[in-house]
Amino acid sequence: MGALVTLELPAxxxxxxxxxxxxxxxxxxxxEWEPVVCGPYERAHALALAQHVVADEDLMAVVEPLLPATSIEQINGEIAVARRLAAEAADEIDEIDDALDDDAEHDHDHDHDHDHEHDEDEDGHAAPEPPTEAELKAAFARISARLTA
Structure with a gap:
């Protein structure tokens, strides 16, 4: 039997x-194999499909909303929220670990030495300009039309 992970959202x-x-x-x-991403679906359909696929298989299914972000700022905001939530969860785990084992030493020193190059890809090509909100919304309409054709 597999596992299904999803967000618990209020009505x-x-x-x-x-x-x-x-x-x-x-x-x-x-x-080891590359994850398979399917969708988009309505939430109830996604949950039902995922439950049926993992019922008899040793698979994990993550059901999550597809956020139609229309700006770099909106995407960065979602990433910031995800990072904050992950950091809060890690802090809670650390507090529980500390409470269970007062003698354990926890090393939280993380050295992040990454060379980030945002202007060019691996082949030295300039990164394309991000799409505008109007371009993204037009693309959503094209995707929807393809899915319903």
Whole structure:
């Protein structure tokens, strides 16, 4: 039997009306293959499909909303929220670990020495300009038309 992971959202949450995707991947670290992403679906359909696929398989299914971000700032905001939530979760885990084992030493020193080059890709080509909100919305309409044709 596999595992299904999704967001617990309150009734009336605006995210419930977004398109949802399912990412299927291996349940354990012993099996290695690229995850499979399916969708978009309505949330109820995504949950039902994921539940049926993982019912008899050792798979993990992550069901999450597909955020139609229309600006770099909006994408960066979503990333910032995700990072903040991950940091808060890590802090909670650390507090629990400290409470369970007062003698344990926890090293939280992380050295991030990355060379970030944002202007060129690996082949030395200039990065394309990000699409505008209007271009993204037009693309959403094209994708929707392809999915319903």
């Amino acid at each position: 009336g949450s605006p995210q419930l009306d977004l398109p949802w995707i399912i990412t299927f991947g291996p349940l354990d670290d012993e099996e």
